[in-house]
Amino acid sequence: MEFRHLESFLAIAEELHFGRAAAKLHLAQPSLSQHLQRLERSVGTELVARTSHEVRLTPAGEAFRDQARAIVAQVYKAGQTAREAAAGRSGHVDVAYNFAAGQHVLPAVLTTMHTDHPNVGVTLHEMRTGPQLQALRAGDVDVAMVYGRPVGAEFESRPLAKFPLVAVVGPNHRWAGRPGASFSELAHEPCILFGREQCPAMYDSIFGAASSSGITLNVEHEVDDPGAVAIMTSVKPLVGFASTLRGRHISGNVRAVPVRLFDPVPTVELYVAWLSGKTSPAAELFLDCVEAQASVLGEEPLQV
Incomplete structure (x- = not known):
């Protein structure tokens, strides 16, 4: 049974005229008749009864018509799905991101994706920069949103926004009610920090500001989980660091308190990154939406 024979049969069933x-099919009539004959031989029964006065479907033809329509429709749908996937209008994108990207970039990007490309699925994975780049390199994610320009010829990237870093303290810390603090004041405060491999750009920005201030940071604890940092600063007189804490709660009604740092103001830049030459059509559509949002971010400086 050939697909073209099904198409010929359905045309006859719809027109009831050879x-x-x-x-309709741009065929010679003898070819159409041959298609029907071969289909009937394949099915093993007569599907169309034809006289000099009329063309009609046999009872077997009536029953076969519905099944043939379903088969042809499914084949056309399969072809359309394949074409959409090739053009990036369907498929799936795995996106790694950090908290700042989740707050300032992804909401608008996902809204555009849902509106313009509703058949493209997006799965999100929140993690720090180091693990993001490892996942990108391993092929576990398609796009990463990281701090600092990724180092390595295998990565391509584009800057999205620059964020000031803030100190993070608990609600009972003596800095909690202050609008800001000079970076040099950190010389007298026990700090909690993450390992450099977790986020090199933020780590280097913090220690660069310390060097510019002529101080040495007193790092009492090293913790790689941002949630654990927030919890520890809520119960101990420690100072942590973050790029944004807008709306972030520790637990229940307890909130981490951001304190602006100045003289100098440490900053970190957010990038979108992908593997060079290895983006899928669906990932390309996602990156197009990120590009549009990047233009908006460039016009409106972000405030913490």
Whole structure:
């Protein structure tokens, strides 16, 4: 049974006229008749009864018509799905991101994706920069949103926004009610920090500001989980660091308190990154939406 034979049968079933059916398919009428004969031999019964006065479907033809329509429709749908996937209008994108990207970039990007490309699925994975780049390199994610330009020829990237870093303290810390603090004041405060491999750009920005201030940071604890940092600063007189804490709660009604740092103001830049030459059509569509949002971010400086 050939697909073209099904198409010929359906044209006959719709037109009930061999001449019109042949014209509809841009076939010669003898070819159309041959298609029907071969289909009937394949099925093993007569599907169309034809006399000099009329063309009609047999009871077997009536029953076969519905199944043939379903088969043809499914084949057309399969072809359309393949074409959409090739053009990036369907498929799936795995996106790694950090908290700042989740707050300032992804909401608008996902809204655009849902509106313009509703058949493209997006799965999100929140993690720090180091693990993001490892996942990107391993092929576990398609796009990463990281701090600092990724180092390595295998990565391509584009800057999105620059964020000031803030100190993070608990609600009972003596800095909690202050609008800001000079970076040099950190010389007298026990700090909690993450390992450099977790986020090199933020780590280097913090220690660069310390060097510019002529101080040495007193790092009492090293913790790689941002949630654990927030919890520890809520119960101990420690100072942590973050790029944004807008709306972030520790637990219940307890909130981490951001304190602006100045003289100098440490900053970190957010990038979108992907593997060079290895983006899928669906990932390309996601990156197009990120590009549009990047233009908006460039016009409106972000405030913490």
